[in-house]
Amino acid sequence: MxxxxxxxxxxxxxxxxxxxxxxxxxxxxxxxxxxxxxxxxxxxxxxxxxxxxxxxxxxxxxxxxxxxxxxxxxxxxxxxxxxxxxxxxxxxxxxxxxxxxxxxxxxxxxxxxxxxxxxxxxxxxxxxxxxxxxxxxxxxxxxxxxxxxxxxxxxxxxxxxxxxxxxxxxxxxxxxxxxxxxxxxxxxxxxxxxxxxxxxxxxxxxxxxxxVALDIRSLVESTVGFGLVLFGSAMVSNYGWSNFTWVIAPIIVGVLVIAEFARHQLHMEKPFLDVSVFKNKQFALTSALVSLTFIAMIGVEMVLPIYMQEVRGLSAFHSGLTLLPGAFMIGLLSPVAGTFYDKYGAKRLATFGFATILTGTLPFYFLTATTPTLYITCLYTVRMMGVAVTMMPLTSSAMGALRIDQTAQGTAVNNTTRQIAASLGTAILASVMQSQINNNLPSASLKGQDPLAYGAKALNASLDGFHASFLLAAGFALLALILSLFMHKGKVEPKAEKEN
Missing domain, CATH: 1.20.1250.20 (MFS general substrate transporter like domains)
Structure with missing residues (x-):
């Protein structure tokens, strides 16, 4: 065509x-x-x-x-x-x-x-x-x-x-x-x-x-492997990372099945999911950065509304409004970022984007029970500006590192990696938050002795949890910023299809 x-x-x-x-x-x-x-x-x-x-x-x-x-x-x-x-x-x-x-x-x-x-x-x-x-x-x-x-x-x-x-x-x-x-x-x-x-x-x-014939073994292994990893990470919010039955065991078994799935794919003439694309260093690096971008976006999108509702006492609608300008920033800048990628490549955009995400995330560590809502909205909008100029240029760069005939497989691999990373990243942020809250909650006896003191300490415990989660999110952004420095300069052009 x-x-x-x-x-x-x-x-x-x-x-x-x-x-x-x-x-x-x-x-x-x-x-x-x-x-x-x-x-x-x-x-x-x-x-x-x-x-x-x-x-x-x-x-x-x-x-x-x-x-x-x-x-x-x-x-x-x-x-x-x-x-x-x-x-x-x-x-x-x-x-x-x-x-x-x-x-x-x-x-x-x-x-x-x-x-x-x-x-x-x-x-x-x-x-x-x-x-x-x-x-x-x-x-x-x-x-x-x-x-x-x-x-x-x-x-x-x-x-x-x-x-x-x-x-x-x-x-x-x-x-x-x-x-x-x-x-x-x-x-x-x-x-x-x-x-x-x-x-x-x-x-x-x-x-x-x-x-192409459907390889049943590959279908079963991918379903069981990815399903168990996602299930285990989703159960973290209910049971914590120490639970063996619902969290540790599913993730370990899932990782082992995925490893066997990957080994099987590498030995297939026509793989179900072509994991060999990870042998391309540029694709592997940019795919990892796309995953970190998604963790930065989805993870904080999950934690911030909880803070707005539980600490600030806002309704679901009004806490959602806090995120809305950031969403509009994605809509405004994503097409612009795509145009810049076509001219200059992904490295400059990624470095600027992750620096912006880091700049917009670190101040969340200092949120209090009285931090103005407008200030939080502005910080979140800055973060999403960084996400907007980073996510799709990185995806473009990842796809450009592959041959044209690998586009469909590369896209599936990139999306699979991003989906699992977002799930695991969200689970990690949520568990760190909840762990800090649980460790710093005052004893139940204080509630009966001095309700006001209990309420104040419980609020501080919640803030400690949110601070730890936001600091970890900033750590993800810092890691991504460092990795982006190793990217290829300029626009990556896809190679021609492999000759038969």
Whole structure:
């Protein structure tokens, strides 16, 4: 195909295709964080405890992480249009089930979340590969800048949007809407249906497909390995790192299975997931930096709203508003960063970006119970500016280090690494926070003897936990800043396909 035709040589409207891809992907990825602020409401509605309701997040992370490696096979085997339509259909069905779930059937909501996560695991890598194909190698940075707008903004807007929906009823076109958890799903359901219908008309097959046989052993090993690692890291928030049954054992077994999976892939003529791309030092380095960027973004997005609600006493909606300017910064700068990458490469942007993230994170260590909300919002916006100018240029550089025929596999590997790193990084930040709080909490006896003193010490214990978590996040940013100095200068151009 040429830059403006599909696999059959027919002309395509690449801007309509890209718009539908971005909107559909935005709706799907939005669900990754949208239920965070709704969990207390769901606990009451379904009469479940905090451990049970947390599975709505855990199941999404697990299924999403399992599907990302599978996406490389699906992208190679299934025509682009039908793969995207299938992902949208699965997401629409999952969202419809969630919207209709009776409060006596919590398991149905779990199934709905799993279906949504399946779609997310397919769409995130697919969006990158299709964007690169539609806009060609010369506009690689611009294309992935648009992808970064979606991947960065959707998770950042999720908590604010769900908080706004839950906070109160809204009157739209004479209809009363919002104020309950169903409206979170009810908002995106009609939009998903519209995107699905339009995609049947405007979407085209733009990626080459091959009749590749599915290696069952690889599928089982990747599912079990990545699933166990993600499960163990998700259980940290409930049981802590010292729990062998739910945390240590799953992670150890998962890592061993992944090691065997990687060994098997290296000996396959046509691997299920081509881990040999890590032999490329530039790809390995930039993929590690992408993972650190995601930890910096997702980890603090998780910790900061907890501080705003528990220490500052803000509502879910107002704590979400604190993050909103940062989300807009992602949307504003991601396309700009892509254009700069096309001109200057990733190293300057990465060094500046990680320095900015570090600058915006360190002051969080000094937050108090009375720190002005505006100050926190400004710091978070500075952090997200660093994320915006870092994430997609690094991804562009990683893909540019590979041969053109490795793009789909490289994208899947890059996304898998990023997904696991984000999950583990978030678990580490949360566990450090909770550990510090538990270690510094006053004895229960003080509560009866002097309630005021107990309250003051408990507040300080919470602040100690948040400070430790933010300091660790700054440490991740510092590590990334140092590693970015070893990057290749200038724009990395992809090599030609390997000759048969």
């Amino acid at each position: 040429t830059e403006h035709t599909d696999m059959n040589g027919k002309p395509i409207n690449r801007f309509a295709m890209m718009a539908l891809l971005m909107v559909g992907s935005f709706l799907i990825i939005l669900m990754q964080t949208s239920l965070g602020t709704a969990l207390p409401t769901l606990m009451t509605a379904f009469n479940v405890d905090s451990a049970q309701v947390q599975w709505l997040t855990t199941i999404f992370l697990m299924v999403n992480g399992i599907m990302v490696p599978v996406s490389a096979f699906l992208t190679t085997r299934i025509p682009t249009k039908y793969l995207y339509l299938s992902a949208l259909t699965v997401y629409t069905i999952g969202t419809g089930i969630a919207w209709l779930t009776p409060t006596s059937a919590f398991w149905m909501l779990m199934v709905a979340r799993a279906l949504q996560a399946m779609a997310a695991g397919i769409v995130m890598p697919l969006m990158q590969v299709v964007a690169l194909t539609l806009f060609g190698q010369k506009s690689r940075g611009k294309a992935l800048g648009m992808v970064g707008l979606v991947i960065g903004m959707a998770p950042a807007i999720g908590p604010t949007l769900s908080g706004w929906i839950l906070d109160q009823k809204h009157h739209v076109f004479g209809m009363t809407w919002g104020g309950d958890w169903r409206s979170i799903f009810g908002l995106v359901l009609p939009l998903a249906i519209i995107v699905l219908l339009l995609s049947t008309v405007f979407f085209r097959n733009v990626l080459e497909t091959k009749k």
